[in-house]
Every structure is written in structure tokens, then in C-alpha cells.
Amino acid sequence: MTAVEAQPMDTKEIGRDRRRKEDARLITGRTRWTDNLQLNGMLHLAMVRSPFAHARITTIDTRAAEEATGVVAVLTGEDLADTQGACINAWAITTDQVTPAHPPMPVDRVAFAGETVAVVVARSAAEARDAAELVEIDYDELPAALDLKEAAAASAENGGALAHPDLGTNKSAFWRFDSAEAGTGGDVDEAIAQAREDGVVLEREYRQQRLIPAFMEPRSVVVDPTGEQITVWSATQIPHILRFALAATTGVPESKIRVIAPDVGGGFGGKLQQTPEEMIAFAVARRLGKPVKYTETRSESLLSAHHGRDQWQKLTLAATKDGHVTGLKVELLADLGAYVALVGGGVPVLGAFMFNAIYKFPAYQFNCQTVLTNKTWTDAYRGAGRPEATYAVERLMDELAAELGKDPLEVREMNWIKHEEFPFTTVAGLEYDSGNYEAATARAKELFGYDDLRAEQKRRRDSGDPVQLGIGVSTFTEMCGLAPSRVLGQLNYGAGGWEAASVRMLPTGKVEVITGASAHGQGHETAFSQIVADRLGVPFEDVEILHGDTQVVPRGMDTYGSRSLVVGGEALVRAADKVIEKAKPIAAHLLEASIDDLEFKNGRFGVRGTDQGLAIGEIATASFAAHNLPDGVEPGIDADATYDPVNFNFPHGTHLCAMEVDTETGETRMRKYTCVDDIGVIINPLIVSGQVHGGLVQGIAQALWEEAVYDDSGTLVSGTFTDYLLPTAADTISFDIDHTSSPSTTNSLGTKGVGEAGTIASTPAVVNAVVDAVRHLGVDDIQMPCTPERVWKAINTAGSGGETVDAAVPHLSTEEGQA
Amino acid sequence: MTRINLTVDGMKVSDDVEPRMLLVQYLREKLGKTGTVVGCDTSNCGACTVHLDGESVKSCNVLAVQADGHDVTTIEGLAKDGRLHPVQEAFRECHGLQCGFCTPGMIMQSIDLLNHNPQPSEQEIRVGLEGNLCRCTGYHNIVRAVQYASGQLVAAAGEAGGVAEEVTPA
Ligand code: FES
Ligand code: FES
Numbered sequence: 001m002t003a004v005e006a007q008p009m010d011t012k013e014i015g016r017d018r019r020r021k022e023d024a025r026l027i028t029g030r031t032r033w034t035d036n037l038q039l040n041g042m043l044h045l046a047m048v049r050s051p052f053a054h055a056r057i058t059t060i061d062t063r064a065a066e067e068a069t070g071v072v073a074v075l076t077g078e079d080l081a082d083t084q085g086a087c088i089n090a091w092a093i094t095t096d097q098v099t100p101a102h103p104p105m106p107v108d109r110v111a112f113a114g115e116t117v118a119v120v121v122a123r124s125a126a127e128a129r130d131a132a133e134l135v136e137i138d139y140d141e142l143p144a145a146l147d148l149k150e151a152a153a154a155s156a157e158n159g160g161a162l163a164h165p166d167l168g169t170n171k172s173a174f175w176r177f178d179s180a181e182a183g184t185g186g187d188v189d190e191a192i193a194q195a196r197e198d199g200v201v202l203e204r205e206y207r208q209q210r211l212i213p214a215f216m217e218p219r220s221v222v223v224d225p226t227g228e229q230i231t232v233w234s235a236t237q238i239p240h241i242l243r244f245a246l247a248a249t250t251g252v253p254e255s256k257i258r259v260i261a262p263d264v265g266g267g268f269g270g271k272l273q274q275t276p277e278e279m280i281a282f283a284v285a286r287r288l289g290k291p292v293k294y295t296e297t298r299s300e301s302l303l304s305a306h307h308g309r310d311q312w313q314k315l316t317l318a319a320t321k322d323g324h325v326t327g328l329k330v331e332l333l334a335d336l337g338a339y340v341a342l343v344g345g346g347v348p349v350l351g352a353f354m355f356n357a358i359y360k361f362p363a364y365q366f367n368c369q370t371v372l373t374n375k376t377w378t379d380a381y382r383g384a385g386r387p388e389a390t391y392a393v394e395r396l397m398d399e400l401a402a403e404l405g406k407d408p409l410e411v412r413e414m415n416w417i418k419h420e421e422f423p424f425t426t427v428a429g430l431e432y433d434s435g436n437y438e439a440a441t442a443r444a445k446e447l448f449g450y451d452d453l454r455a456e457q458k459r460r461r462d463s464g465d466p467v468q469l470g471i472g473v474s475t476f477t478e479m480c481g482l483a484p485s486r487v488l489g490q491l492n493y494g495a496g497g498w499e500a501a502s503v504r505m506l507p508t509g510k511v512e513v514i515t516g517a518s519a520h521g522q523g524h525e526t527a528f529s530q531i532v533a534d535r536l537g538v539p540f541e542d543v544e545i546l547h548g549d550t551q552v553v554p555r556g557m558d559t560y561g562s563r564s565l566v567v568g569g570e571a572l573v574r575a576a577d578k579v580i581e582k583a584k585p586i587a588a589h590l591l592e593a594s595i596d597d598l599e600f601k602n603g604r605f606g607v608r609g610t611d612q613g614l615a616i617g618e619i620a621t622a623s624f625a626a627h628n629l630p631d632g633v634e635p636g637i638d639a640d641a642t643y644d645p646v647n648f649n650f651p652h653g654t655h656l657c658a659m660e661v662d663t664e665t666g667e668t669r670m671r672k673y674t675c676v677d678d679i680g681v682i683i684n685p686l687i688v689s690g691q692v693h694g695g696l697v698q699g700i701a702q703a704l705w706e707e708a709v710y711d712d713s714g715t716l717v718s719g720t721f722t723d724y725l726l727p728t729a730a731d732t733i734s735f736d737i738d739h740t741s742s743p744s745t746t747n748s749l750g751t752k753g754v755g756e757a758g759t760i761a762s763t764p765a766v767v768n769a770v771v772d773a774v775r776h777l778g779v780d781d782i783q784m785p786c787t788p789e790r791v792w793k794a795i796n797t798a799g800s801g802g803e804t805v806d807a808a809v810p811h812l813s814t815e816e817g818q819a
Numbered sequence: 820m821t822r823i824n825l826t827v828d829g830m831k832v833s834d835d836v837e838p839r840m841l842l843v844q845y846l847r848e849k850l851g852k853t854g855t856v857v858g859c860d861t862s863n864c865g866a867c868t869v870h871l872d873g874e875s876v877k878s879c880n881v882l883a884v885q886a887d888g889h890d891v892t893t894i895e896g897l898a899k900d901g902r903l904h905p906v907q908e909a910f911r912e913c914h915g916l917q918c919g920f921c922t923p924g925m926i927m928q929s930i931d932l933l934n935h936n937p938q939p940s941e942q943e944i945r946v947g948l949e950g951n952l953c954r955c956t957g958y959h960n961i962v963r964a965v966q967y968a969s970g971q972l973v974a975a976a977g978e979a980g981g982v983a984e985e986v987t988p989a
Contacts, residue, residue: 023911026919027903027926029854029894036853126837126844216858216866216920216954265856265920266954298859521918521955686914690960694917697957721863721952729948729958734941758957 013530013540014749017686020526021545032262034220034235035295042222043072045281045294046128048118048135049304050110053146053374053714054163055139057108057117065120065134070127074135075284076118077105084283085249087274087339090241090494091346093370097173100164100372102339104279110139111163111338112374113714114303119280121292144374144714145170148312148335151373163338163372172336172370173345177352177428179364185427186363188318191327195318199326202317202399207783208388210310210335210708212302212718213381214726215520217265219305220295221278223285229258229551230286234278237267238558239518241342241495243550245274246282261548264520268698269380271520272560273306273342302719307708308381310335311348311388317396318363323404323411327363330355330392334370337377343384344377345370346493350385350479353428357393358437358477358652359415364427374714380560382698382759386478394474394764395781402775408473408768409441409450416475419742430479432650434742437475440676444654447736448674453658461776466664469671470773472657474765480753481566481649498644499563500555501571503532503579505637507624509617511536511543513575516556517568518548522755523687524564530683531569531749535576536616537603555642563753565683570747571643578639583619586637589630590614590622649744651752653677655761659769663777666792668704668770674736677757680743681750688754692737695758701727702759703766705785823887827852828896836883842876843867845883846893854895854923858952865951868924869893875931877924877950894923897930906930906968913972915964917955925951929965938969 025031062074077084087102105116118135122128143161145151151170154160163170179185195201222233230252236242239259247254264271277294285292296305311334318327334348345368352366383390397415401408417424419436426432445451450471457469482488485496504512513532517524529543546552557563580600587605588595591612598605606613614622619637622628626635658671673696682688705725709718718724743750763784770786771779779794820835827850834849846852846869857879858866867878870892897904906929909915916922925948932939932947939947944965945958953961966972 019911020914022919023916026916026922027894027907027910028898029852029923031854031856031919033853033856033920035857036847038851214954216864216918216952217856218858264918266918268954298861298864523917690914690917690956693957693959694955695957698954720861721859722861726952726954727958728950728952729945729962732945732958734959734962735957 013534014681014683016530016684018526018530018540018684020523020687021529022523022525033217033265034222034233034262037222037233037293039222039224039291042291042293043121043123043288044125044128045284045292046120046122046125046132047116047277047300048120048132048137049300050113050115050117050139052110052139052141053113054142054144055110056142057110058138058140060118061136062118064136065131068127068131068134070123071120071131072123073121073288074118074131075121077103077107080105080280080283081107083250083286085246085279087276087279088245088249088342089340089344090342091344092492093175093345093349094173095492097340097345098167098169098171099340100167104276112376113716114376115338116276116280119284121284121288125295146373146375146710146714148310148333148371148373152333152369152371163374170372172340172372175345175349175352175368177366179427182429184429185361188327188329188363188365191363192316192318192329195326199321200319200400200403202396202403204315204396204399204781206313206315206392206395208309208311208313208391209784210378211308211381211702211706212708212724213268213270213305213308214302214724215266215268215270218296218298218301219271219275219277220293221281222291222293223281224291225285225289226291229256230282232257232259232278232282233262234259235264235271236261237264237271237518237520237560239548239550240516240556240558242274242278250282258551261518267520268382269308269384269560270305272380299720302724303716304376306341306379307337307376308378309388310378313388313392315392315396317400319400323400323406323414325359325361325415328355328361330366332368334368335375335378336370336372337375338372339377341377341379343380347378347380347385348388349491351389353430353479354386354389355393356427357390358417358475359393360417361427375710376716382695383756386756387699387760387763390474390476390478390760391764394476395768398473398768398772399780402780412473412475431647432477433647433745435477435650435652436678436740436742437652437654439740440652440678441475441654443738443740444656444674444676447676447738448656448672450656467660467662468773470659470661470769470771472659472765472767472769472772474655474761474768476655476761477650477652478756478760479648479650480563480756481645482560482563483648484646485644495557496644497557497567498642499557499568499571500640500642501568501575502640503575503638505579505616505620507621509542509620511538512546513543513572514546514553515568515572516553516558517564518556518558519564520559522559522564522691523684527565527683527687528569528572531572532576535573536579537601538616565751566649566744566747566753567643567645569749569751570645571641573748574641574643575639578641579637580616582637582639583616585630585633586619586623587614590628645746647746649746649752651677651679651754651757653757653761655765657765657769659766659773661770661773661791663774663795666788666790666795668786668788668791670733672736673733675758675761676738676740677754678740678742679754679757680741680752682739683751689737691754692758693735695756696735696762697727697732699759699762700732700766703763703784703786705731707785821884823884825886825889825891827891828893838882838884840883841879842881842883842886843878846878852893852895855893856920856923858920863952864921865928866921866924868927868951870927870931875928894926897926904930906933909964909968913960913964913967915956915961921951921953925953925961929968932965933969938971939965941966
């Protein structure tokens with residue numbers, strides 16, 4: 001440690017580039033991943049998974065597997081039917097949502113390829129896997145609902161394939177927001193009709209391809225049923241929600257279950273799930289009375305851990321001839337896969353309030369039909385609903401600019417909320433507390449060298465250079481900090497959105513902080529220490545952050561939706577403030593001063609006008625001894641707080657991307673990427689930079705490389721890292737990032753979320769740049785991922801590179817949707 | 820079962836292993852060297868990277884029996900006399916990790932890269948790390964860490980740093 005760090009009392013921690021506390025163990029291999037755990041007598045599980053997308057299970061013959069060396073048991077859905085509980089959907093987006101039952105192991109029918117049909121329990125993982133090959137299962141294949149549009153149109157009457165035949169439909173729920181009905185804006189159909197007469201109407205259809213979160217640590221679960229509590233270690237983002245779900249669906253009292261999320265190797269929404277594998281491991285451990293472990297292979301992970309995105313977006317934008325937007329109508333088809341997952345249909349609904357983005361649309365309508373198919377279930381993936389919304393509107397703003405022959409930044413500026421207009425209530429009914437789009441954009445243009453790159457683009461166009469340059473813009477905002485409990489209640493979500501924290505003042509002067517947020521790479525141990533160190537005036541090193549264990553952290557809502565800092569951080573601040581309030585009368589008593597004469601500064605209660613004082617650590621020690629406390633004051637100055645946010649939180653930013661496109665081969669190359677994000681007050685700039693970089697690459701990967709692809713029989717063909725293209729260091733470039741700051745007014749630190757910003761903003765910036773590079777060749781869309789093949793095809797058919805030929809034909813009639 | 824004798828992180832070990840056992844399984848399951856991790860089943864991710872006689876290998880792609888008579892170094896054997904290896908220090912200094920799952924492999928591969936090319940260009944670093952996947956960092960700060968370790972970057976960000984830290988056991 002450097003000398004500076006030895007005197008933290010004078011140093012403001014907030015805003016410092018603290019190196020992370022977490023790293024000392026992670027860079028030395030002193031880690032506790034779930035798969036590292038070994039318990040005495042522990043047995044290992046292997047899953048037998050369905051090769052078919054949709055089939056009836058006729059017979060399961062487990063005899064050969066049972067006789068294999070080291071095998072303890074082979075269990076099927078029937079064996080565990082009464083004890084395995086169920087996978088829950090926490091958010092029925094409508095009261096009449098069609099929600100298929102989701103047993104962790106089905107008894108008689110599989111609904112996607114990769115679903116678990118039997119589990120082998122053996123002394124070693126290798127023996128379990130070997131024996132899994134010996135389980136003989138006969139299936140009767142059923143017609144599979146695979147294509148999203150076809151599945152939406154299928155019904156029992158027209159003979160289309162149904163994902164769950166007994167439900168009679170693939171349509172799960174239809175959700176609408178209409179600004180005229182809500183009283184937040186005008187009638188969108190009128191706005192569109194008007195624009196058809198005297199303005200501009202853009203109709204587009206965009207595809208959000210299916211993605212795989214692909215966290216680097218495969219999921220793993222260990223269940224130890226010995227002892228009075230059943231202990232579950234899981235590579236999860238949501239230990240508290242998992243404990244609730246285990247108890248609620250198996251009947252085991254919640255107080256008998258302890259869930260621990262030890263070191264967790266990334267999540268990105270992909271570990272925001274109550275998984276069948278966790279439920280099966282729990283049931284097997286209880287049945288055998290022995291600790292069990294299951295760790296998935298990467299192929300199993302890609303196949304069966306939930307996927308993300310997968311929507312068709314039909315969009316109609318109305319504007320005046322000079323470029324003022326007058327209405328936006330959104331019609332989505334969202335693929336749920338085989339089951340309605342934990343958040344499930346709530347994912348597209350999280351985007352419902354964001355299509356209008358930073359723009360002043362006078363009229364807005366959002367329609368979403370969720371659809372069941374026989375593919376891997378989908379759920380949250382970094383951004384969850386908001387990347388889809390941002391993609392749609394930011395692509396449209398570029399299209400509008402092109403239509404009008406204006407600069408894309410000019411069209412945006414004409415329509416965005418001016419900085420002096422905050423707080424601003426949007427057409428979707430949200431109140432944006434703060435923002436300054438002008439400032440972020442000005443800084444981004446300067447850093448990017450916008451005018452120079454536009455000049456180069458013109459030169460290349462004029463000279464007919466085979467390598468063309470495109471510039472893509474994305475001026476995004478998002479709603480994060482999930483979420484005010486009252487709003488979640490109105491949306492029929494099954495839980496609240498608060499967060500809890502405790503501050504324990506130990507007698508030695510050290511501070512233990514307990515947070516209900518559950519980190520998996522975000523650096524909470526560091527950033528939260530900085531917040532508490534500042535608040536209590538104690539050294540950064542003296543603060544210990546504890547998280548991810550339901551026995552240590554009795555209440556929590558876990559980590560997702562860029563909520564940890566803006567919700568969990570605020571809970572910390574409030575708990576720390578309560579500690580100071582509790583310590584004050586004790587300090588006054590010990591200093592023989594009046595409470596009113598005390599001031600708390602730099603960790604010390606001082607008596608005004610004297611040099612007398614006591615450090616908060618000394619009060620902690622005194623209150624521990626409790627020899628001399630004021631009458632009626634309890635020993636201990638620990639405090640708890642639970643914070644329920646009053647509003648969402650709205651970070652924003654301007655992202656600019658320059659792409660070179662080889663018009664002869666379709667190959668693309670990123671030339672420059674600049675982003676200026678306004679995330680309010682920054683606690684740790686180094687950690688923020690990491691969140692932005694990582695987020696950018698995930699968003700860029702959606703634009704250029706990643707896609708989960710199924711063949712005609714419903715087999716995932718991008719089921720290994722050889723086929724599912726995660727970007728490598730060689731595929732990416734260094735980024736220019738900076739920040740402007742308009743502090744949030746809805747939390748006391750002024751912070752805004754940052755975890756998802758890069759991912760939400762970057763996808764449209766990249767696609768806009770690719771399209772911009774070849775727009776003069778007649779291209780106005782390229783379906784993601786913009787592979788060289790698709791780009792080349794787009795150029796050579798002088799139109800769309802994807803299947804958007806009938807873009808103007810509505811695929812979703814709202815009457816039908818409502819029915 | 821085959822008898823193998825090898826050195827792992829400076830310790831001589833001898834075990835009977837199944838011929839099909841992978842080196843990474845041997846390290847994790849037999850020796851408890853869980854600092855080395857498994858991220859895939861197709862040799863794509865590099866999370867399992869260790870050094871075999873000083874050269875980086877993906878330990879999921881090597882059989883334990885192939886390591887017989889050889890010298891293996893894992894992430895757990897890098898720090899010497901309580902001092903971090905400069906590349907470990909650089910990853911911390913430059914925030915080259917988030918969840919840390921790819922980190923052992925990234926560090927082992929970066930050391931190998933620098934052993935062969937002490938002053939790599941940014942592009943050489945990117946190509947040299949192509950076999951190691953990271954889902955968290957977007958590689959930006961990993962590249963910085965390697966530049967920093969090679970002495971080509973003075974400070975990562977903000978305050979001047981880079982003071983080697985004692986490895987604390989707890
Ligand atoms: S575990 Fe992925 S390359 Fe070895
Ligand atoms: S730090 Fe998480 S995968 Fe690299």
C-alpha cells in the first residue's frame with residue numbers, strides 16, 4: 001500500500017481510483033468458485049438431456065446405468081415428481097398470461113432440446129458422465145414450434161405446431177401501453193395518419209437475434225443436506241430469490257435453507273435464474289442424505305442455461321417534414337422459448353418505457369406479444385429489454401436523418417429533452433430526474449473527431465474507395481436501479497425492489513458491512529468500502545463487505561438491472577447514517593457534552609469550540625464494553641437500513657462509432673469507438689471504466705458476431721465456443737471513454753447505474769455505422785449480426801441483407817393480439 | 820492407472836492416474852490446485868492455461884500422463900517470497916479483471932507472451948491473447964495490464980501506482 005492510503009481520514013474515498021480489494025485473491029488463484037468445493041462423501045451428478053426439441057418420453061431404462069461402477073442412483077422426473085418443486089415465473093405480465101407448468105425434470109414430455117430427463121448420481125463426476133451415456137430413453141417426436149412468427153400464428157385449429165399442445169396456443173401474454181389511454185400523450189394512430197398526409201412515416205422491422213449470456217464460469221451447484229439447515233452453494237446472481245423459490249416450491253421451510261453464492265464468475269443476467277439443475281440437485285441431496293455437486297460443461301451451459309433477446313420488432317415512426325417526431329408505435333413478438341422463465345415476459349416489458357428514449361414523442365404505443373416455442377427458454381441478458389428498445393429507436397433516428405438528408409446528431413438534438421427541461425415526464429409516464437444530452441454529445445463529438453471523420457467519409461465516397469467509412473450514433477438512456485416496489489406491484493411483479501444493508505461496528509474498530517446485493521465481478525467489495533469509509537470516516541482498509549450468503553445477509557434482493565449501487569449503495573448510506581445517530585448520545589455522554597454541541601467529521605465526534613472528541617471506533621469499543629452508557633441506551637451501535645427507491649435511475653450517454661466496410665468482401669473493421677456516459681457521481685472511475693468496456697464489447701458482439709442458431713429440427717447448432725462466437729482480444733479495439741455528470745437527484749450519492757450502459761448503447765451505434773458506410777449503395781438495413789456475408793449480400797442486392805423484405809406488412813394485428 | 824511423477828509449483832508429486840485424466844482435472848481434483856479453472860470443453864477459452872516447462876499450454880488439452888517428468892507452474896505458484904509476479908501486479912493495477920474467472924489463464928498466457936516478446940505492440944498483445952476468452956472486461960484493460968507489465972505504460976489510471984504488494988494469506 002502506498003503512504004497516501006495510510007491516512008484515509010483526510011482523503012475523500014468517493015471518486016478515487018482504488019485498486020480492487022477482490023483482486024488479491026483472484027490474481028493468485030485463491031478463489032472459491034462453487035466447483036472448487038469438496039465435501040466429505042460428496043456425490044456427483046450428470047444430467048441426461050433430451051436430444052429432441054419436442055417429444056413424448058415413452059420409456060426410460062436406467063438399469064445399465066445403475067449397474068455401472070460408482071453409480072449410486074439414477075433418478076427420473078417420475079422419481080422426483082413429488083419433491084423436486086417447480087421453476088417459477090415471478091412476473092406474470094398479464095393476469096391471463098398462459099404459463100406452462102415447469103417441473104425441473106419433466107415426467108412425460110420434453111419441450112426443448114437440452115431439457116433434463118434423468119440424473120445420474122455417482123462417486124465421481126467422470127463416473128456419473130460415463131453412466132449417463134448408458135441411460136436408454138425412447139421418445140416419440142412431436143411437431144416442434146420453432147420459428148417465432150410461425151409459432152405466434154399457430155393454433156389448435158390451424159394445425160400449427162404448439163410448444164405445449166395442452167395449452168391450445170403458443171401465445172403467452174399480450175401487453176400494451178398506450179399514451180392516449182394512460183393520459184401521458186396523444187393518440188399514436190392519429191399521429192401516424194397525420195404524418196402520412198403531410199409528414200414522414202418510417203416503417204421498419206428489426207430482428208433482435210437470440211443471444212447467449214455466456215458468462216465464463218459454467219454454472220455449478222453444491223447441496224449439503226447434512227446438518228440442520230440444507231446448505232446450497234450456487235453460481236448464482238440471486239441467492240435470496242433462490243432460497244425463496246426453493247422453499248416456496250418444495251415445502252422445505254425457508255429457515256431450513258441457507259443459500260451461498262461464493263465467488264461467481266460473471267452473470268450478465270444469465271445467472272438471474274432459479275434453474276432446474278439447482279432444483280434437481282436439491283431434491284437428490286435430500287433424497288440421498290449426502291452432499292451432491294453438479295457442474296455443467298460449457299456445451300450444457302450454452303444449450304440449457306437461459307438465452308436472451310430474440311424478438312421481432314415492427315416499428316412505425318411518424319415525424320414532420322422538418323424532422324420533429326410526432327409518434328412511435330411498437331409491435332413486438334418476443335420468444336420466451338419453452339417456458340416462462342423467472343422474469344420471462346417481463347424482459348420485453350422492461351423495454352416498454354424506453355422506446356421513446358431521450359426524445360419528446362407526443363404519442364406512443366407499445367404492444368408486445370410473448371410467444372412460447374420449443375427452444376431454450378429466454379430471460380434477462382445484460383440490459384434486458386432496454387437494449388432492444390434502444391436499438392429500435394436509435395436505428396430509427398438514423399433512418400429519419402437519412403430520409404430527411406440531415407445529420408443524425410442534428411435530428412436527435414431537434415427532438416431530445418433539453419437540459420433545462422429536467423425533471424421531465426416522458427410519454428411513457430416516467431419522470432427523468434436529470435440529464436444533459438447536449439453536454440455529453442458535445443464532449444463525444446470532440447473526443448471522436450466527428451467532423452474530421454465525416455470529412456474522411458466524404459473523401460472516400462467521392463473517390464469510390466472500395467473501403468467505405470461509416471459513422472454510427474447512439475444517444476441512449478436507460479432506466480436502471482430496479483426498482484420502486486410500488487411500480488413493480490403495479491406491473492404485477494412477484495416481489496419488491498428494495499435493498500437492505502447493515503453496518504456492524506466491531507469492538508476493535510473494524511467495520512463489517514452487510515449488503516443484500518450479490519456481486520459476481522462488479523467490485524462491490526471495493527466501491528462499497530469507499531462509500532462506507534467516507535460516510536463513517538474510517539479507513540478504507542478497515543471496512544469489510546459481506547454478501548452472497550443468506551445466513552450472513554438475512555434480507556436482500558440481489559444483483560441485476562444496474563441496481564447494486566443506486567439501490568444497495570443508498571441502503572448502505574442510510575445504515576451508516578443510523579450508526580452515527582446511535583453513536584451520538586453515547587459520545588455526548590462520554591464527552592460530558594450536550595448532543596447539540598457535537599459535530600461528526602472525519603470519523604470523529606468533536607465538541608464544538610474545543611479540541612475534545614472521540615472517534616467512532618472508540619464509541620464502538622465503549623458501547624461494546626457498555627460500562628458507561630447513558631441511561632436507557634442499549635449497548636451496540638450497529639444499524640440496519642432497507643431502502644426502497646423512489647424512482648428509477650436514468651443514466652445516458654452519447655456513443656459514436658466509426659466502421660470501415662470493405663464493399664468488395666463485406667468485411668467490417670472497427671476504426672474508432674468513443675463514448676461519453678453521464679452516470680452521475682462516480683464512486684470509482686477505474687471500476688466504471690471496466691463496466692463500460694465490458695458492456696461495450698457485449699453490445700458490439702450482438703451487432704457483429706453473436707447469434708444462437710437452431711436448425712430445422714430444433715437443435716442448437718451454435719452449441720460450443722467453436723460455433724458461438726464470443727469476441728477475442730484480437731477482434732476488439734481500445735475505446736475512448738469519458739464522462740459528463742448530471743448527478744441523480746433521487747439518491748443521496750447522486751449516482752446512476754452503469755452495469756448495462758455500454759451494452760445498451762453500443763449495438764445500434766455499430767449497426768448504424770455499418771449501414772452508414774454503405775447507405776449510398778442503397779442499403780438501409782442489415783440484419784444482426786452483421787457478418788461479412790450479410791453485409792456483402794446487402795450491398796449486392798442493394799437492399800436488405802436480412803429477411804426484412806416485407807417490413808411494411810404488420811405481423812401483429814393488435815385485435816388478434818388482444819384476443 | 821498409470822504412475823506419474825512431476826513437479827507442480829515447485830512441489831514434487833507422484834500419483835496413479837487414469838490414462839484419460841486431463842491435466843486440469845489432475846491439478847484441480849487430485850492436487851486441490853483450484854486456482855486453475857475450466858471454462859469450456861472445446862479448448863477455446865484458455866481459462867485452464869498453465870505453464871509446462873515454462874511454456875503456456877491449455878491444461879484441458881493435455882493429459883496428466885503427458886506431464887509425467889515435467890514441470891508445471893499454475894497461477895498458485897507465481898508469487899515468490901510473498902511478492903506478486905509483475906504480471907499479477909499489473910492485472911490488479913490496471914483493473915484487468917472483473918469476475919476473475921478468466922484471470923488465471925489470462926495471466927499465465929500473458930507471461931508466456933512477454934517471455935517471447937518483451938515489448939509487444941498492442942496488436943501483438945491482442946493476437947497473443949486470442950486463445951483466451953474474457954466476458955467481463957472487453958479486453959481493454961487486459962491489454963493495458965500487459966503493456967504495463969512490459970514497462971510500456973507508466974500508470975494505468977488516476978493515481979500513480981504499481982507498488983508491489985505483499986501477498987497476504989488471508
Ligand atoms: S477449459 Fe477452455 S480451453 Fe481449457
Ligand atoms: S474477468 Fe470475468 S471473464 Fe474475464
